[in-house]
Amino acid sequence: xxxxxxxxxxxxxxxxxxxxxxxxxxxxxxxxxxxxxxxxxxxxxxxxxxxxxxxxxxxxxxxxxxxxxxxxxxxxxxxxxxxxxxxxxxxxxxxxxxxxxxxxxxxxxxxxxxxxxxxxxxxxxxxxxxxxxxxxxxxxxxxxxxxxxxxxxxxx
Numbered sequence: 001x002x003x004x005x006x007x008x009x010x011x012x013x014x015x016x017x018x019x020x021x022x023x024x025x026x027x028x029x030x031x032x033x034x035x036x037x038x039x040x041x042x043x044x045x046x047x048x049x050x051x052x053x054x055x056x057x058x059x060x061x062x063x064x065x066x067x068x069x070x071x072x073x074x075x076x077x078x079x080x081x082x083x084x085x086x087x088x089x090x091x092x093x094x095x096x097x098x099x100x101x102x103x104x105x106x107x108x109x110x111x112x113x114x115x116x117x118x119x120x121x122x123x124x125x126x127x128x129x130x131x132x133x134x135x136x137x138x139x140x141x142x143x144x145x146x147x148x149x150x151x152x153x154x155x156x
Contacts, residue, residue: 023050030085034098035105041123048121049078080117 020028026046031039052075088101105114118124 021050022053023047026050030089033085033088033092034101035088036102037118037123045078045081045121045123049082052078077117077120081121081123084114084117 023043023046026049027043030037030042030046088105091104092098092101105111108114112129115124115128119126119129
């Protein structure tokens with residue numbers, strides 16, 4: 001009897017053995033985007049998304065102890081990043097040029113939330129949220145606010 005169950009299990013496993021894994025499909029779908037994402041970070045993100053999907057679909061949720069709110073927050077962050085990535089992918093598919101897509105993510109009206117979603121899941125470094133123009137303006141304001149030495153007091 002056990003042998004029959006094993007054969008059925010193996011048959012189901014081999015049915016899709018030649019297909020790429022969900023992790024690979026996510027990576028290959030998102031990799032062509034012109035966002036200069038680090039390939040290792042993108043692959044790690046694809047793996048994390050596939051693992052999360054498998055936890056939910058095969059086990060009904062998380063398989064380890066931990067805070068449920070943290071688990072939901074993690075799922076929300078992955079979902080937000082995927083939503084932004086797929087939006088950009090759709091724009092590219094309908095013919096939006098790569099340079100325009102880079103502008104949308106780096107300087108567009110929604111660039112900060114998009115980049116933030118990528119930082120939250122490890123696709124970008126937190127430094128990506130720094131704006132060089134803002135950083136320069138802050139540095140200039142700090143320099144201007146420093147008390148200047150009074151030239152008339154030097155010899156007193």
